[in-house]
Every structure is written in structure tokens, then in C-alpha cells.
Amino acid sequence: MEYGFYDILQLIGALGLFLFGMKVMSDALLKLAGNKMRSILAKMTSNRFLGIFTGFLITSIIQSSSATTLMVVSFSNAGLLTLVESISVIMGANIGTTITAWLITILGFKVSMSAIALPLIGFGFAFTFLKKEQYHNWGNFIIGFALLFIGLQFLKEAMPDLKNNPEMLSFLSQYTDLGYLSILLFLFIGTVLTVVIQSSSATMALTLIMTAQGWIPFELAAAMVLGENVGTTITANLAAIIANYQAKRTARAHLVFNLIGVLWVLILFYPFLRFISWFTTYLGSDSPYANAAAIPVAISLFHTMFNIFNTFLLVWFIHPIAKLVERYIPVKLLPEKEIDEPKFLNKVELKYPETAIATLVKESKYLYKNAIFEIVSHALNIHREDIKSDLKLKKVIKKSNILFETDIRELYATKVKHIYGEIISYATKAQSALDLNEDQNNQITEIKIANRKMVEIIRDVKELSRNITLYLNSDNKYIQKEYDKLRKKVAKVLRVIHLFRTEKDNLKYHQTLLKLGEEAKESFHKGNLDMDKLIREDLITVDMASSLVNDSDNVNDMIKKFIEIAELLYGKKDPLFNNGNDPS
Known part of the structure; x- marks a missing residue:
């Protein structure tokens, strides 16, 4: 045979x-x-x-x-x-x-x-x-x-x-x-x-x-x-x-x-x-x-x-x-891409819910760290390194009196807009294509919310930046002082978030963030009283007062959003993201 x-x-x-x-x-x-x-x-x-x-x-x-x-x-x-x-x-x-x-x-x-x-x-x-x-x-x-x-x-x-x-x-x-x-x-x-x-x-x-x-x-x-x-x-x-x-x-x-x-x-x-x-x-x-x-x-x-x-x-x-x-196989840094391209999003990670979520978190944190933080700092006329330093904020504000050339619209278009769109698209694909449980679906929804709030902050800071440029050049020391207070409030939140996301023992910074959020809510009434006094005593003009009221509200709203972003991106203690590989 x-x-x-x-x-x-x-x-x-x-x-x-x-x-x-x-x-x-x-x-x-x-x-x-x-x-x-x-x-x-x-x-x-x-x-x-x-x-x-x-x-x-x-x-x-x-x-x-x-x-x-x-x-x-x-x-x-x-x-x-x-x-x-x-x-x-x-x-x-x-x-x-x-x-x-x-x-x-x-x-x-x-x-x-x-x-x-x-x-x-x-x-x-x-x-x-x-x-x-x-x-x-x-x-x-x-x-x-x-x-x-x-x-x-x-x-x-x-x-x-x-x-x-x-x-x-x-x-x-x-x-x-x-x-x-x-x-x-x-x-x-x-x-x-x-x-x-x-x-x-x-x-x-x-x-x-x-x-x-x-x-x-x-x-x-x-x-x-x-x-x-x-x-x-x-x-x-x-x-x-x-x-x-x-x-x-x-x-x-x-x-x-x-x-x-x-x-x-x-x-x-x-x-x-x-x-x-x-x-x-x-x-x-x-x-x-x-x-x-x-x-x-x-x-x-x-x-x-x-x-x-x-x-x-x-x-x-x-x-x-x-x-x-x-x-x-040595460390190979990701190639430098155009500033408006995502750094981590790719189709390979869409295979499993866990890897898709981890990728979205990394991309969102990278967007905050390398775009939002920079744009807001420059809009406040403050160097990022000064915010991350141990220098007292009063001195940081005092030394940052040289105005930056900051075009918020251009920075948004080149550094945020496309990446934000890609993150939302990637998150939507993950929610529709993957077999997610309720917690995983909620995590992706929270990531989308955090990114939306980052974009809203850029919109809020745009008007604030224009008035900072205007009034820091003003001869009126009272309006300068008020805008320095606003700059200091935002800078303090940015500094605490930096410590919250980089320090291992970050519980105290989390508590500080919550406290700053409460202070932002309470400052509305106190701010109105201070402005009434400045107007009554003719220390600032009506136009200055109008800008100050709007910007003060904007700052309090920004602080609230910053704290929510920190909670959503850095406040989660999921073991998936706590292994030392997080690009915080």
C-alpha cells in the first residue's frame, strides 16, 4: 500500500x-x-x-x-x-x-x-x-x-x-x-x-x-x-x-x-x-x-x-x-510627531477593553501635561517651570511681569484640536466595538468628560489671557493687583495638580484640591464685595470692573474643571494603571 x-x-x-x-x-x-x-x-x-x-x-x-x-x-x-x-x-x-x-x-x-x-x-x-x-x-x-x-x-x-x-x-x-x-x-x-x-x-x-x-x-x-x-x-x-x-x-x-x-x-x-x-x-x-x-x-x-x-x-x-x-532592545522613544498628532492611540490597543482604556488614559494625561498645562500657564503669563518649582507663588507672580506672546487660538488649533478629536473618536470606537462591562464603559465616558473639560478650559482662558495682557500693562495698580490674585489662584491649582499627579504619597494634595474647590465656590460673594469697594472708591473704572467680574467667574469655573479633570484622570486608584508605567 x-x-x-x-x-x-x-x-x-x-x-x-x-x-x-x-x-x-x-x-x-x-x-x-x-x-x-x-x-x-x-x-x-x-x-x-x-x-x-x-x-x-x-x-x-x-x-x-x-x-x-x-x-x-x-x-x-x-x-x-x-x-x-x-x-x-x-x-x-x-x-x-x-x-x-x-x-x-x-x-x-x-x-x-x-x-x-x-x-x-x-x-x-x-x-x-x-x-x-x-x-x-x-x-x-x-x-x-x-x-x-x-x-x-x-x-x-x-x-x-x-x-x-x-x-x-x-x-x-x-x-x-x-x-x-x-x-x-x-x-x-x-x-x-x-x-x-x-x-x-x-x-x-x-x-x-x-x-x-x-x-x-x-x-x-x-x-x-x-x-x-x-x-x-x-x-x-x-x-x-x-x-x-x-x-x-x-x-x-x-x-x-x-x-x-x-x-x-x-x-x-x-x-x-x-x-x-x-x-x-x-x-x-x-x-x-x-x-x-x-x-x-x-x-x-x-x-x-x-x-x-x-x-x-x-x-x-x-x-x-x-x-x-x-x-x-534599548528604550526606543516614540518618534517626534507633528505637534497635533496623538502619541499613544493605535489600533493594536483596541483589541482588549483594558488596553484601550489604558491607552486613552495615557493620551489624555499626555494632552493635559504637554498642551493644556502649557497653554494655561502661558495665558497666565507664567512659566511652567515656576509653577512646578518650590518658589512661593507670590514671588512667582511678582517675577512674571514680562508679557508672553501667546496666541491661544493658534495653540488650540495646533496642540489640542486634532488630538481631542482623535481621543473622542478612539473612545467611541472602543465603546461600540468592544464587549465592555458597566465599569469599563463608565471609565471611558469619564475620560471623554475629562477631555471635554480640558477643551472648555482653553475656551475660558482665552478671554482671561486677553484681559491679563491688557491690565498688566495698565498704570492702575489696583486692577493689576486683582488680576495678579486671579493668576495666583489658577497657578496654585496647577501646582497642586502637578504634585497630585507626580507625588506617590498624594493624599494630602488631593485634600488640598478639594479645599481649593470649596474656596472657589465661596469666593464669589467675597469677590463681589471687594469689587464693590473698588468701584465705590473710584479705584477702578466700570469697564475694568465688568472685565474683572467676568474673569473672576471664569477663573472659579476653570478651577472647578481643573479639579474634576484631576479627579477623573489622576484620582482613580485602579490597579490597571498603578504599575509605574503611567506617563503622568
């Missing part, structure tokens, strides 16, 4: 069905548990062991180390995970992916799932008719689960039988008796297969079937498993090509981690395999060297033990691995 072209097509088709089942199952699980899993990923990485457990838990549940790794890369790109946290999660994902191998070994080789696979598809299909999305996802999970094992059964049947094709065994024998060279060759084959198929689970299934059919011995199957661990890192590295340096570092760390593991196992290859053989017989199975039927269990055990040992060996070297990767 010859193995012809049609048989090869059947083998490819069976592999395709297996992969499709794996994808349907994984996607359904991701939808069922995605929000919760991403929340866990963002919050449970405070130390390396929690990170490992998180990676293991997520991968075990969604049954895809690639999905977990891509999630980690996306979170790194958005600045939600540090490099050290990302490495620990990937370590856990490597252990979690071994669950799939056991699933295939136990249910695909020890138990015949093909008998119940079709009834399972019918059962799952019935769920897809239900209106509730959760039931629909459960139906897809059941269908994917059944298709996976139907594909596995077809794979076993499509794989050529060496008893009827002895010439294949003679062909393979040329490459199985080369000692360590054979080990390296099959390691390479495992790597290439995983890169081509883009699924370590599918390559593992092929490896298990090849051992069960007697194609390759235990040690060469183990070498292929090592190759699969290298090949699976390619997915993350491909995803990181269009990402920033943080995501590239995470992907390279995954590669380095797996390469180091493969290297030490290759050095201890035969002693390690003897240990696996002993452990397999200790658990009650036959030795993989004596019985080919025992190889699938031994290979699954090898896969699990390799990843567990590698993780707990290298967990103590996470920081050196991080430093190595940081040295290989």
Missing part, C-alpha cells in the same frame, strides 16, 4: 479540522472568561510567583498559551504590565499549556472520544440557538471540543501505517540513528512544524500520533517537544513586530526563557529522559523504552516536567533575563 497525494491531503485536512476545533474551543473560552481573565492578569502580578500562577491559571482555562502570550504582549504594549511581570506570566503559561497535551493523551489515546463527538456537536449546536450570549459561547465551546477530537481521530487514521508502508521506516531510520545529531534534527523539525502550523498543541498531537504509530522513538519525540517550546515563541515575536519596545522585550524574553530551558535539557538530555522513564513506571505505566504504547503518557509527562523544572529554575533569574533583554 502506497501513501499517495490524496492521503497527504487527508492528513492536511485532518490537521485543519483539529486546528479549527482548537480555535473554536479557545475563542469560546476566551469570550466566556475573557473579561475576568484580563482583570486577573492586570491585578495578580504583584510578585513573580503570583505572576506564574496567573499565567498557569489563564492558559489552563482558555486552553491556549498563544492567546495568553498575545494578551501579555498587548498589555506590555499598553504599559499595563512591566517586563518582569510579563516574564513571570509567560513562565506560568508554559506550564498551563501542558494541560492540552494531557487532554489529548488521556481523551485522545486512552479514551475513545470519537463515539460521543458527533452527539456532542448536536448538543452544543442546540445551545447556539439560545438568545443569551453566554449559552451561545458554551455551545461553541462544546462544538470546538468535539471537533478537536474528531480531527485527532482523523489524524490518527490519516497517518500512514508503518506495517503497510515498511519503506517509510527504512527512510526514517537514516535520521533516527545519528545520536545527538538526530536529537538536534528532530528539535529543528518540531520548531519548524510549530512555526508553520502556529500551534504547539497541533504539533504535540502530531508528535503523540507519530510515537503511537511507531514512527519515532521516545527520545526523538522528546526532542520534537523541545522544538515546539522554541517554535511557540514565534507567535508572540510576530505580534510584537508592530508593537513598541516594551512588547518587543516581552516577546524576546519569552524566546530567551524557552531557549535557556531547551539548552540545559539538551545538556542533561539522556539522564532527564531516564528520570521521566522511571517516573512513568513509578506512576504505574510501562517504560516508554519498552512499550511504544506508553510513549504518549511519557511525552506528556516530559512536557510537563520540563516546563515545571524550567520555570522553578529560572524564576530566580527573572531580573537578569529582563536586564539581558533590556540591553538587547
Whole structure:
């Protein structure tokens, strides 16, 4: 019996069905548990062991180390995970992916799932008719689960039988008796297969079937498993090509981690395999060297033990691995864009709610820090560095008597208008395209509100700036003094917000902001009394008084908006944004 072209097509088709089942199952699980899993990923990485457990838990549940790794890369790109946290999660994902191998070994080789696979598809299909999305996802999970094992059964049947094709065994024998060279060759084959198929689970299934059919011995199957661990890192590295340096570092760390593991196992290859053989017989199975039927269990055990040992060996070297990767991929600052272009918004981050929200927060904070703060400071005729300094505000106001050339309209058009529009557009897309829970939807709405208030402040400060320019040039010392008071009020709020967003222990500055907000509300009556006195005593003109009343109201309104912006952008203590990567 010859193995012809049609048989090869059947083998490819069976592999395709297996992969499709794996994808349907994984996607359904991701939808069922995605929000919760991403929340866990963002919050449970405070130390390396929690990170490992998180990676293991997520991968075990969604049954895809690639999905977990891509999630980690996306979170790194958005600045939600540090490099050290990302490495620990990937370590856990490597252990979690071994669950799939056991699933295939136990249910695909020890138990015949093909008998119940079709009834399972019918059962799952019935769920897809239900209106509730959760039931629909459960139906897809059941269908994917059944298709996976139907594909596995077809794979076993499509794989050529060496008893009827002895010439294949003679062909393979040329490459199985080369000692360590054979080990390296099959390691390479495992790597290439995983890169081509883009699924370590599918390559593992092929490896298990090849051992069960007697194609390759235990040690060469183990070498292929090592190759699969290298090949699976390619997915993350491909995803990181269009990402920033943080995501590239995470992907390279995954590669380095797996390469180091493969290297030490290759050095201890035969002693390690003897240990696996002993452990397999200790658990009650036959030795993989004596019985080919025992190889699938031994290979699954090898896969699990390799990843567990590698993780707990290298967990103590996470920081050196991080430093190595940081040295290989240095910090790459984002290229200088035109002043009116967004710095952080990109389509990559629109994949998950958490990364979209983090990106919107970063872009909004950047807009405040690099445009709103500058424009308002210049409109007040004060240098930003003086506001951020420890110099007393009375001296800051006194020294800032040289008028700036400030065109608020032009600054708004070049520094704010386009970015504001992009932020609102990005936020609207996130709300319409992503599956947001109520809290996430509220967060995005609050970000939109904060940005709208920033634009309103620019409108408010425009008239104030004109009168500051007019009256600081006036010979009337009383109107000069009143406008200096207004400038000082706004400068004080700007300084407290600067401290609130930059100091770690910022509770006292938050309290100060709230106090300044109350003072702004109460100052309306006191301000009117002061102005009445100035008018009665003919110390200022009626026009001056009119401008002063309007500008005083404007300043109080601006202060209220500034405090609301600070609350919305910097007052949230969500663990998603408290990892040191926030561009405050």
C-alpha cells in the first residue's frame, strides 16, 4: 500500500479540522472568561510567583498559551504590565499549556472520544440557538471540543501505517540513528512544524500520533517537544513586530526563557529522559523504552516536567533575563510627531477593553501635561517651570511681569484640536466595538468628560489671557493687583495638580484640591464685595470692573474643571494603571 497525494491531503485536512476545533474551543473560552481573565492578569502580578500562577491559571482555562502570550504582549504594549511581570506570566503559561497535551493523551489515546463527538456537536449546536450570549459561547465551546477530537481521530487514521508502508521506516531510520545529531534534527523539525502550523498543541498531537504509530522513538519525540517550546515563541515575536519596545522585550524574553530551558535539557538530555522513564513506571505505566504504547503518557509527562523544572529554575533569574533583554532592545522613544498628532492611540490597543482604556488614559494625561498645562500657564503669563518649582507663588507672580506672546487660538488649533478629536473618536470606537462591562464603559465616558473639560478650559482662558495682557500693562495698580490674585489662584491649582499627579504619597494634595474647590465656590460673594469697594472708591473704572467680574467667574469655573479633570484622570486608584508605567 502506497501513501499517495490524496492521503497527504487527508492528513492536511485532518490537521485543519483539529486546528479549527482548537480555535473554536479557545475563542469560546476566551469570550466566556475573557473579561475576568484580563482583570486577573492586570491585578495578580504583584510578585513573580503570583505572576506564574496567573499565567498557569489563564492558559489552563482558555486552553491556549498563544492567546495568553498575545494578551501579555498587548498589555506590555499598553504599559499595563512591566517586563518582569510579563516574564513571570509567560513562565506560568508554559506550564498551563501542558494541560492540552494531557487532554489529548488521556481523551485522545486512552479514551475513545470519537463515539460521543458527533452527539456532542448536536448538543452544543442546540445551545447556539439560545438568545443569551453566554449559552451561545458554551455551545461553541462544546462544538470546538468535539471537533478537536474528531480531527485527532482523523489524524490518527490519516497517518500512514508503518506495517503497510515498511519503506517509510527504512527512510526514517537514516535520521533516527545519528545520536545527538538526530536529537538536534528532530528539535529543528518540531520548531519548524510549530512555526508553520502556529500551534504547539497541533504539533504535540502530531508528535503523540507519530510515537503511537511507531514512527519515532521516545527520545526523538522528546526532542520534537523541545522544538515546539522554541517554535511557540514565534507567535508572540510576530505580534510584537508592530508593537513598541516594551512588547518587543516581552516577546524576546519569552524566546530567551524557552531557549535557556531547551539548552540545559539538551545538556542533561539522556539522564532527564531516564528520570521521566522511571517516573512513568513509578506512576504505574510501562517504560516508554519498552512499550511504544506508553510513549504518549511519557511525552506528556516530559512536557510537563520540563516546563515545571524550567520555570522553578529560572524564576530566580527573572531580573537578569529582563536586564539581558533590556540591553538587547534599548528604550526606543516614540518618534517626534507633528505637534497635533496623538502619541499613544493605535489600533493594536483596541483589541482588549483594558488596553484601550489604558491607552486613552495615557493620551489624555499626555494632552493635559504637554498642551493644556502649557497653554494655561502661558495665558497666565507664567512659566511652567515656576509653577512646578518650590518658589512661593507670590514671588512667582511678582517675577512674571514680562508679557508672553501667546496666541491661544493658534495653540488650540495646533496642540489640542486634532488630538481631542482623535481621543473622542478612539473612545467611541472602543465603546461600540468592544464587549465592555458597566465599569469599563463608565471609565471611558469619564475620560471623554475629562477631555471635554480640558477643551472648555482653553475656551475660558482665552478671554482671561486677553484681559491679563491688557491690565498688566495698565498704570492702575489696583486692577493689576486683582488680576495678579486671579493668576495666583489658577497657578496654585496647577501646582497642586502637578504634585497630585507626580507625588506617590498624594493624599494630602488631593485634600488640598478639594479645599481649593470649596474656596472657589465661596469666593464669589467675597469677590463681589471687594469689587464693590473698588468701584465705590473710584479705584477702578466700570469697564475694568465688568472685565474683572467676568474673569473672576471664569477663573472659579476653570478651577472647578481643573479639579474634576484631576479627579477623573489622576484620582482613580485602579490597579490597571498603578504599575509605574503611567506617563503622568
